[in-house]
Amino acid sequence: MDAALNADKKPDNAEKARPTREQAEAAVRTLLAYVGEDVTREGLLETPQRVVKAYDEFYRGYGENAADHLGTTFEEVSGYDDIVLLRDIPFYSHCEHHMVPFIGKAHIAYYPRAGVVGLSKLARVVDTFSRRLQTQENLTAQIAEAIDSALKPRGIAIMMEAEHQCMSLRGVQKPGVATLTTRFTGVFRDDPTAQAHFMAMITR
Structure with missing residues (x-):
């Protein structure tokens, strides 16, 4: 397989290095707090889960060859x-x-x-x-x-x-x-x- 397509493959340790969904949701809460939001208010309670789910869709190309x-x-x-x-x-x-x-x-x-x-x-x-x-x-x-x-x-x-x-x-x-x-x-x-x-x- 050519180098271009080899580069398209995920590294062997990709899954080990990947943060958990819970860690990703925590990172979203950190960013919300950084911009000045109250992460406990009703409208934002499910935002971390929604953002991580959206990222799964936006960046699904990493799981494809x-x-x-x-x-x-x-x-x-x-x-x-x-x-x-x-x-x-x-x-x-x-x-x-x-x-x-x-x-x-x-x-x-x-x-x-x-x-x-x-x-x-x-x-x-x-x-x-x-x-x-x-x-x-x-x-x-x-x-x-x-x-x-x-x-x-x-x-x-x-x-x-x-x-x-x-x-x-x-x-x-x-x-x-x-x-x-x-x-x-x-x-x-x-x-x-x-x-x-x-x-x-x-x-x-």
Whole structure:
């Protein structure tokens, strides 16, 4: 398995090092007290449990492996070897610097070599990596590396665009600013025509 997918696996001691749910709930109470709240008031009594449950959903990608979604390919495609594109895949992730969301959409294309993968599997790969603490640059690279490792296509093109709430809600407070990241491999990197074709298809 390639290094990109090896890095997707949890370390052997991950479960041993992981705090208990009770410890996580206690940490939420500490943060509530830090911001000046009364953790004993009625409206906050169940907040620690709710926050920890929400974290289980927000960060479920740590319990998933992208390779599991890309293990089955289909070769009976009547010789189809042109571009396969998924456009406007919605995603949300959390900035690893401030732990606030960034929300956007991904566009993924590839030129198949020996087969294709189920379309929903590409969306699941996006979910696996986005449901972790991330930077958008790292997220883009991880998705490309996982697809390349599993499918060995002739080329991959990815564009991700998102609004980062660490920029819109705090700091410079500039809502509506979009951040775009790209990754091109194979024919998309080497052939400007293929790259232009991808860009034209996602902007229609």
